[in-house]
Amino acid sequence: MSTALKVTDLAKSYGGKRAVDGISFDVRAGELYALLGPNGAGKTTTLRMVAGLLAADAGGISVFDVDARKDPLAAKQLIAWLPDEPLLYDKLTAWEYLEFVAGLWGVPPVSARAEAERLLKLLGLWDNRNDRCETFSRGMKQKAVLAGALIHEPKLLILDEPLTGLDAAASRLVKDLIRERVAQGAGVILTTHILEVAERMADRIGIIKDGKLLIEGSLEELRTQAGQQGQSLEDVFLSLTATLSAAEPEPAK
Amino acid sequence: MSKPGSIPWLMAHELRLFWRRGKMRPKSGLILIGLILGGWLLLSFFLFQKIGPLIPPPPFLNGPGDGLALAAIGVMIGFIASVMTSGAILAAVDAIYTRNDLDLLLSSPVSPWRVLVVRSSAIAVGALPLYAGMLGPPLIWMAIFSSPLWLSAIVVLATLAFAATGLALLIVTGLFRLIGPRSTRVLAQIISAVAGAAVFLSFQLFNINSHGTGGMSQDEMTAMIAGLNIDPHVWWLFPARAFTGDIVSTGLWLLGVAMLFPLGVFVFSRSFVADAAAASAMGKRKRGTDARVAQVHGGVMQSVVRKELRLLARDPLLLSQIGLQLIYFIPLAFILIRPDRGIMLTEAAFAPALTLLAGTLAGSLTWITVSAEDAPDLLASAPVQAKTVDRAKFASAVAPVLILMATPVAILLVRDAWAGVWTAGGVIASAISAALIGLWRRAPGTRREFVRRRSKGTLMAGLGQALVAMGITATAGLGAYGLPWIAILPAIIAAAMLGALYKPAPSSVSAS
Secondary structure: OOEEEEEEEEEEEEOOEEEEEEEEEEEEOOOEEEEEOOOOOOHHHHHHHHOOOOOOOEEEEEEOOEEOOOOHHHHHHHEEEEOOOOOOOOOOEHHHHHHHHHHHOOOOHHHHHHHHHHHHHHOOOHHHOOOEHHHOOHHHHHHHHHHHHHOOOOOEEEEEOOOOOOOHHHHHHHHHHHHHHHHOOOEEEEEOOOHHHHHHHOOEEEEEEOOEEEEEEOHHHHHHHHOOOOOOHHHHHHHHHHHHHHHOOOOOO | OOOOOOHHHHHHHHHHHHHOOOOOOHHHHHHHHHHHHHHHHHHHHHHHHHHHHHOOOOOOOOHHHHHHHHHHHHHHHHHHHHHHHHHHHHHHHHHHHOOOOHHHHHHOOOOHHHHHHHHHHHHHHHHHHHHHHHHHHHHHHHHHHOOHHHHHHHHHHHHHHHHHHHHHHHHHHHHHHHHHHHHHHHHHHHHHHHHHHHHHHHHHHHHHHOOOOOOOOHHHHHHHHHOOOOOOOOHHHHHHHHHOOOHHHHHHHHHHHHHHHHHHHHHHHHHHHHHHHHHHOOOOOOOOOOOOOOOOOOOHHHHHHHHHHHHHHOOHHHHHHHHHHHHOOHHHHHHHHOOOOOOOOOHHHHHHHHHHHHHHHHHHHHHHHHHEOOOHHHHHHOOOOHHHHHHHHHHHHHHHHHHHHHHHHHHHHHHOHHHHHHHHHHHHHHHHHHHHHHHHOOOOEOHHHHHHHOOOOOHHHHHHHHHHHHHHHHHHHHHHOOOHHHHHHHHHHHHHHHHHHOOOOOOOOOOO
16 A cells, blocks of 8 residues: 655744644555644644645655655645635635636646536535535535545545534535545545544544644554543543643643 | 723724724824824924914805805815715625624624614714814814814814714615615625715816816816805805804704714614625525536636636625726716817826826736635645746736726827827836736735725835836826936836835745
């Protein structure tokens, strides 16, 4: 199994504060990796660096063996970034939005048209394709952004809280789409505060806190390390974040 | 400290938000405003100490001379009122469409009526500082050095803001009833633009239509004004009489405001909840499915240009702002098309006018296309060079301006090739330089922020665009008037300023 994403000693500071502190992990092709952590742990900062939205201070990012820091455009060609807040152009229709995104990624018009139709139908937005995004509900916007993220058939999906604001049906749809991509061999890395999602979907889970990767592995491996056999991910997560952070030295005052 | 939920408490909340809406720190803002106001107070003191005793003391109620003075004051009041009404219309529309904290306030146990009275009053109070600052100090010194009756002008100015707000609330509510939420927003913005330019336009149209062939000389103009023979007691001059301290007119004015403002607030408030609900549901109405499946076009540059042009064409606020800029051009265009009417201008006069207009328009459009980007992360995460996106945005801002200017420039070229060439050069240089400054001095934000801020980005960008545009305008004007050698000087100054404003565009994040 090839490596979709390899992150090595990645670091980022804001005004002297280490937001991400030497994180290393990898995501394999055909794998869903959940990056979990409390608020302010550095999850979004890490993902934004991987997506090329934020410059890293140090470390390496490799996407399917493309060095993302040396050749960002080649890496971006393989990536799709789905932020937690759906950023759309209110005055564009869903169809025009997809056309625009396809243009940015250089998708040939014929395949873009076919893929846009397939995705809009799949996500239940086909009848709204000529409606402006300003008329969409939050869930519809999230689905439109997801369609935009998938239109160039990315090999690495970076999803920051992809299920925020979605109703049960839309949430199921998005999860199915993510699974489909994983089955097709794409690597997926996502953050979520809904631990049941990670528990059910993730092949491997990484837990970060204060910018450092505390632990990673399959759910079973995490249970073993936490000594919480048979417990839910929520119990394991709370136990590990409490234990591992308590074991850390007090920061210097 | 006022009781939470009371009118003073709510008003303090509104004023605090009003005060903090700019980018400047409140303390620095206070110091800056204090300095400007103090300086103006001092300057106007020395000025009016000299000329104050020479100003005839009001009221002006005796004969046609006084009538003419009142008419001039009336025009000034009309101008201020039109600008205030224009601002209040936009603020009232914002209150309905961009509700922000109103949802919070209206969901609290505070009386909705009280909330809306305070919000409406805040609209009026927000319109005051500019005119209070500009006219307040001279009026105070005029009251001291000429006649205390000038103090009445301060009362009229302050209450004028409330009258304008009352009128604006009635207009917006009326539009909502007549044409529905969808069209109200656009039409209100157009009305606001027209209201802002109303006095200027009436003067220009009067100027164009008041005489036949040939121009009107200064003597003819003076004779015409003298011949107007305006009766100072005519009813429509009562705001001007109130401004100059006539007791009866002041009472009438205050009575009018005391009726108009509460009426506006009452009508607006009564329908506000329903209107706001209609506005929030706007666009969600279920239409028949649009079965069209459009073609997909490719290409990075084309995609960005297409997207920017679509967004520009669908932005009612932007269109109204451009409309406002174009409205000032209407009288010029009228003269250009019909040279036999009111020809006080030669073709050369169009060079600076069109050049300035092109720069202003390009500046506005660049701010929208470059700075007001709603999905910066999408662009940053795309496999596209930042400079490619910038080029496309630049083209999207400049192209509409050049297309718009093409017709008047072509007419000028036919009628006066020399003036036409200078105008064409000025228009192109002005549009390109304004767009470049917008690119170099971008102030990233979303379109919603643009609506709220109503500004064109950084102070440096705005000032730079204005100064460079003035330099190029002077160049085009002097050149068109047959002074090409003198035109070199402002051209050099404009180029130097443009060079000083150069700042490399931020590179792609990952590439850094």
